[in-house]
Each structure stands twice: as C-alpha cells, then as structure tokens.
Amino acid sequence: xxxxxxxxxPVQAVGIFPPLRVSFTLTAKDPGCAARAxxxxxxxxxxETPIFMPVGTQGSVKTLHPAELEELGAQIIxxxxxxxxxxxxxxxxxxxGGLHGFTKWQRPFLTDSGGFQVWSLAKLRKITExxxxxxxxxxxxxxxxxxxxxxxxxxxxxxxIAMLFDECPPYPCDEAYAAKSLALTTRWxxxxxxxxxxxxxxxxxxxxxxxxxxxxxVYASLREQSARELVDLGFDGYAIGGVSVxxxxxxxxxxxxxxxxxxxxxxxxxxxGLGTPPxxxxxxxxxxxxxxxxxxxxxxxxxxAFTLDGPLHIKNLIHARDPRPLCESAHPHVADFPRAYLRxxxxxxxxxxxxxxxxxxxxxxxxxxxxxxEAITAGNYxxxxxxxxxxxxxxxxx
Numbered sequence: 504x505x506x507x508x509x510x511x512x513p514v515q516a517v518g519i520f521p522p523l524r525v526s527f528t529l530t531a532k533d534p535g536c537a538a539r540a541x542x543x544x545x546x547x548x549x550x551e552t553p554i555f556m557p558v559g560t561q562g563s564v565k566t567l568h569p570a571e572l573e574e575l576g577a578q579i580i581x582x583x584x585x586x587x588x589x590x591x592x593x594x595x596x597x598x599x600g601g602l603h604g605f606t607k608w609q610r611p612f613l614t615d616s617g618g619f620q621v622w623s624l625a626k627l628r629k630i631t632e633x634x635x636x637x638x639x640x641x642x643x644x645x646x647x648x649x650x651x652x653x654x655x656x657x658x659x660x661x662x663x664i665a666m667l668f669d670e671c672p673p674y675p676c677d678e679a680y681a682a683k684s685l686a687l688t689t690r691w692x693x694x695x696x697x698x699x700x701x702x703x704x705x706x707x708x709x710x711x712x713x714x715x716x717x718x719x720x721v722y723a724s725l726r727e728q729s730a731r732e733l734v735d736l737g738f739d740g741y742a743i744g745g746v747s748v749x750x751x752x753x754x755x756x757x758x759x760x761x762x763x764x765x766x767x768x769x770x771x772x773x774x775x776g777l778g779t780p781p782x783x784x785x786x787x788x789x790x791x792x793x794x795x796x797x798x799x800x801x802x803x804x805x806x807x808a809f810t811l812d813g814p815l816h817i818k819n820l821i822h823a824r825d826p827r828p829l830c831e832s833a834h835p836h837v838a839d840f841p842r843a844y845l846r847x848x849x850x851x852x853x854x855x856x857x858x859x860x861x862x863x864x865x866x867x868x869x870x871x872x873x874x875x876x877e878a879i880t881a882g883n884y885x886x887x888x889x890x891x892x893x894x895x896x897x898x899x900x901x
Contacts, residue, residue: 590641657711726762799865
C-alpha cells in the first residue's frame with residue numbers, strides 16, 4: 504500500500520451481526536517480518552487485525568458518540584472494570600443489559616481486569632494471596648478485588664473479551680520481586696480459569712472470551728516462563744502486560760520480543776496500553792495483533808493532533824492565521840475547518856475543539872492499522888512501516 508493512501512477516507516465498516524461461534528483465523532503473514540493479519544470472530548461482531556481499540560474507560564470514549572465511533576470504523580472498544588465496578592456498579596449495568604445495552608455500543612467490547620488501575624490509582628493497597636485490598640480513589644472506602652470478583656464483574660458487564668486478574672509490577676523492580684509477582688499472577692490465572700469453567704460466562708449470544716496476561720517485567724527468562732505457564736493453562740488469547748509503565752522504549756520492545764515467540768500462533772496477541780503510531784507499527788512487525796491506549800483522546804484534549812508529519816500542536820501561535828486543514832489526511836468531518844479556527848476553539852474553551860481532535864486522532868490510528876493490514880496482505884509491510892516512521896519522525900512541525 505502506498506503511504507499517500509494511508510489515511511484515505513472512508514473506513515470500511517465491519518459487519519456487526521452477532522455470530523454464535525468465536526474463532527481467530529490468520530488471513531495473511533508478511534514474508535519480511537512477523538507481522539500478520541487475522542480475523543477475530545466475537546459474539547458482537549468480527550474484528551480485523553491488527554486493530555487499535557479506542558479506550559472507553561467509563562463506558563464511553565471521551566467526547567464521542569457511539570455513532571461517531573461507527574463512522575470512524577472502530578471495530579472494538581475497551582471498557583474499564585475497576586471504574587465501572589466503583590461507579591455505577593456492575594449489578595446495575597447487568598440489569599440494563601450489560602455494557603452493550605447500557606452504552607448502546609453494539610460492536611465488541613474488551614474489558615480489562617482492574618489490576619492495573621488498582622496498581623496506578625488506589626491508595627494504601629495491600630497485595631495478598633486472596634487479592635488486593637485498597638482504598639478506592641473516589642471516596643477512600645476499603646475494597647477487596649480478587650481474581651474471582653474480577654471475573655464476576657466482567658461477566659456482569661458482558662464484554663466479548665475479559666482479561667484475567669493480574670499483578671502489574673512497577674518499573675524498575677528487581678528480579679526477585681518480578682519473579683514473586685509473576686508466581687502470584689499465575690496462581691491468580693488458575694483461579695480465574697476455575698471461575699470461568701464453573702460459571703461459563705457469556706456475551707450476548709456467544710461465549711465470553713478470556714485472555715491471559717504475560718508478566719515478568721524486563722527479565723527475559725520470566726517473560727518466557729509466564730508465557731509458557733499461561734499457554735499450559737489454555738486461554739482464548741494472550742496479552743503482554745507490564746509495559747508502558749515507565750520503562751524506556753527499548754525495554755518495551757524487548758518485553759514484546761521476549762514474550763511473543765512463546766505464544767501460540769493460532770491465538771490473538773494483545774499489547775496492553777500502547778502506544779504512539781511508530782510504536783504500534785513496530786509491535787505489529789513483532790507479531791502483535793491488538794492495541795489500546797488513551798493517548799489519541801488524551802493528546803487531543805491538550806491540543807495535539809496526529810499527522811503524517813508527526814504531532815501537530817494546534818494551540819501554537821504559528822497556527823493563529825493558518826487557513827489550511829489540520830492535515831492532508833483528515834476525515835471530512837474535520838478537514839473543512841482551518842487550523843486557525845481549531846486553535847480559536849481551544850483558546851475559547853469550546854468543547855467542539857476536544858471533539859474534533861479526538862475524532863481526528865482516532866481516525867488517524869484506525870486508518871494506520873487498516874493500512875498495516877493492507878500492507879501485510881500485499882507482502883510489503885516492512886516497507887510500509889519504515890516509510891511511515893521515517894516521515895513521522897523526521898518532519899518537524901510546530
């Protein structure tokens with residue numbers, strides 16, 4: 504695929520008629536690297552991989568209507584178990600039809616387990632064999648989250664994919680701590696598996712899928728151990744966790760490289776919480792299929808837009824009288840507005856500014872992974888990746 508066509512609109516919509524059978528099928532492999540394209544069939548629709556998943560922490564992708572996400576071509580979004588458990592509560596969401604009935608998003612949902620948020624947000628947390636005791640960040644009340652409760656909450660949410668409960672070790676940590684943390688994560692994975700086997704949670708008309716999470720910090724032997732142990736337990740897919748927690752980029756890539764070779768080729772692979780456009784392309788080249796990150800909408804709320812020539816800071820003075828559109832690849836929903844107007848919206852504190860840049864940044868990433876799928880199918884993914892990264896990182900726009 505030519506780079507000039509990378510972000511061309513429109514994004515082709517993916518069918519959402521819910522199948523009863525879930526499966527993952529590889530549709531193409533690039534001969535020059537580990538990149539692969541696939542099709543993941545879920546109860547609420549089919550997901551073409553590689554895929555980026557917009558993050559809907561509270562059951563919504565910030566500033567955007569579900570219909571706008573469909574217009575963008577979003578195939579699957581992420582909901583946050585920890586936040587939805589605390590507010591409004593998983594039982595209420597279950598009563599109102601699960602996440603799909605509650606939010607009216609009718610395509611697939613993936614929910615994380617809550618482990619990362621306990622690590623990053625909760626106060627006075629104490630990790631034990633039972634689970635994690637902590638004070639929640641909303642009102643300070645004492646809480647206990649266990650592997651079984653995490654699975655129960657996600658079953659109530661009715662997500663298509665539920666993540667296992669794990670401990671996310673901090674960076675840096677010594678090898679002894681990482682090994683102890685990994686052993687606990689594996690024991691928790693067995694408990695999650697036992698709960699799933701007993702209760703057989705569903706998502707709409709089909710079975711809910713469950714992904715294990717590879718841990719091990721920056722230690723290659725621990726990453727291999729974690730991957731092998733999770734594969735022995737047997738899950739529907741596998742994620743690489745404990746990345747993007749403050750480690751240098753090269754350590755992030757090594758964590759992927761030390762995990763992916765030990766994961767089954769016939770199961771989807773998910774890098775959690777990543778990343779920048781170049782990072783996503785690099786990880787696709789290393790055999791990763793799925794990504795999520797708050798970055799596109801968070802940067803948008805601070806006036807930063809993705810472009811083929813790198814990030815553009817729309818609030819900078821140089822854009823005050825600029826009549827050009829945001830970038831050459833902008834969706835028509837955004838392309839009609841001059842940069843000067845977008846800058847004015849930010850300076851005036853208008854909500855439209857956040858909406859337009861959030862829409863644009865998600866369109867950029869969704870078109871990026873669509874371009875990656877096309878390049879993999881054509882057998883020229885390394886050329887596609889290198890061409891994009893060269894332009895994105897060498898250009899200097901304010």
